[in-house]
Amino acid sequence: MALRYALIGLLLDRPGSGYDLARRFAEVVGAYAWDAKHSQIYPELRRLEEEGLIEVVERGARRRTTYACTAAGLSALRAWLVEPPASTGGVRNEHVLRLFLLAALGRDEALTVLRQTEAAAAAQVEHLTDQFVRLQEATGSDAGGPLGLTVQYGIHSYRATAQWARWAIEQVEGDPEFGVRPPG
Amino acid sequence: MALRYALIGLLLDRPGSGYDLARRFAEVVGAYAWDAKHSQIYPELRRLEEEGLIEVVERGARRRTTYACTAAGLSALRAWLVEPPASTGGVRNEHVLRLFLLAALGRDEALTVLRQTEAAAAAQVEHLTDQFVRLQEATGSDAGGPLGLTVQYGIHSYRATAQWARWAIEQVEGDPEFGVRPPG
DNA sequence: CACCACATGTAACGCGTTACATGATTGT
DNA sequence: ACAATCATGTAACGCGTTACATGTGGTG
Structure with a gap:
């Protein structure tokens, strides 16, 4: 269900073709929020058009079909945003799973992984902060x-990960018992 | 690929049957790291056993089959943990997508969603903090x-979300232009 | 005219979910 | 005896990915 609302939202920002939307996912949206390939986008656009949530506003060269969001589409998007996010049941986050399984490693290897986690998160904070400053300049808005x-959400998230990793490193360093022996 | 390592890791903690593992996912692991249903667990356990990464250690009543992690399984798990997490390409996070699409709402509705986000995150911080204290008591470890x-990772994450939401609320409150007009 | 970017489409496969299905054991 | 829980299994479906496939328009 998420894909269709991502598409409507992108078309609300400005109209575009399937090819154009695929680029927006690959270059911007996919890094933060949601990703999709053209093989999934084209059929979904046809369905959305059939349902009247988007409409064809131009047919150009090379079969290019430009869509725009309709009033019905905006209503549908708003309804979805306001309704409580359907509880998915369980989390499926490979990153967190790795952290959960860390105890399977020896103490030294666990520390290596944690230090890598901290470094990667800190690098992301720097990178996103740069991007944020550029966005402030580009939009003229704080x-x-x-x-x-x-982007700010990303900065907060990665900063939290880096802080957590530093805490975890202290815990593992202070626990000589950390890790397991092989079975058998 | 993540499921098999989640299973190996759980069996490393202690041996168990498919039914038992399904319960561990539903009651603990699924809330933090990874989730799986029995319909996915049973076939995967058979595959892991064929590959020698786990082994049958008991066959009990009601066809209960208890598995344990083998030395090969532990090696495979460690190799997976140490190798760099395969970059998935794009993010697919419905929560972040919703935040990204917030501008499609009017100013008041956006503020309502943000306040709900903040309240939900703050509640999670409290809940997880309780759990953490109970874990400290149960394990006798800081x-x-x-x-x-x-669990600490969860606390850090939700605290970051709550902080971000408070910042976002300030931004939207200070921006009388926030939101879009319907198209057409 | 060759090449690249534009532009769309289909097929096969993997992972995960829900629903359907079956049977054994324990407790009341 | 009945119900609840334990315990395992299969089938159909949805979403997403990779790979395969096809054709057009602009640029050097």
Whole structure:
């Protein structure tokens, strides 16, 4: 269900073709929020058009079909945003799973992984902070526009990961018992 | 690929049957790291056993088959943990997507969603903090054992989300232009 | 005219979910 | 005896990925 609302939202920002939307996913949205390939986008656009949530506004060269969001599409998007996010049941986050399984490693290897985690998170914070400053300049807004909100979310998340990793390193360093012996 | 390592890791903690593992996912692991249903677990356990990464250690009543991790299984798990997490390409996070699409809402509705986000995150911080304290007591360790690391990760994450939401609320409150007009 | 980017489409496969299905053991 | 829980299995479906496939328009 998420894909269709991502598409409607992108078309609300500005109209575009399937090819264009695939690029927006690959270059911007996919790094923060949601990703999709053209093989999934084209059929979904046809369904959305059949349902009246988007409409064809131009047919250009090379079969290019430009879509735009309709009033019905905006209503549907708003309804989805306001309704409580359907509880998915369980989490499926490979990153967290790795952290959960860390105790399977020996103490030294666990520390290596944690230090890598911290370094990677700190690098992301720097990278996203740069991007945020550029967004502030580009939009002339302190919040960096709609994308700025999402970039800030990323900054907060990675900063939290880096802080957690530092805490975890202290815990493992202070625990000589950390890790397991092989079975059998 | 993640499921098999989650299973190996759980069996490393202690041996168990498919039914038992399904319960561990549903009651603990699924809330933090990874989830799986019995319909996916049973076939995967058979494959892991064929590959020698786990072994049958008991056959009990009601066809119960208890598996344990083998030395080969531990090696495979360690190799997977140490290798760099295969970059998935794009993110697919419905929560972040919703935040990204927030600008499609009017200013008031956006603020409502953000306040709900903040309240939900703050509640999670409280809930996980309680759990962490109980883990510290149960394990007699400041770090709360292996699960404690993951619970702390959750606390850090949700605290970051709550902080971000407070920042975002300030930004939207200070921006009378926030939101879009319907198209057409 | 060759090449690259544009532009769309289909097919096969993997992972995960829900629903359907079966039977054994324990407790009341 | 009945119900609840233990215990395992299969089938159909949805979403997403990779790979395969096809054709057009602009640029050097």
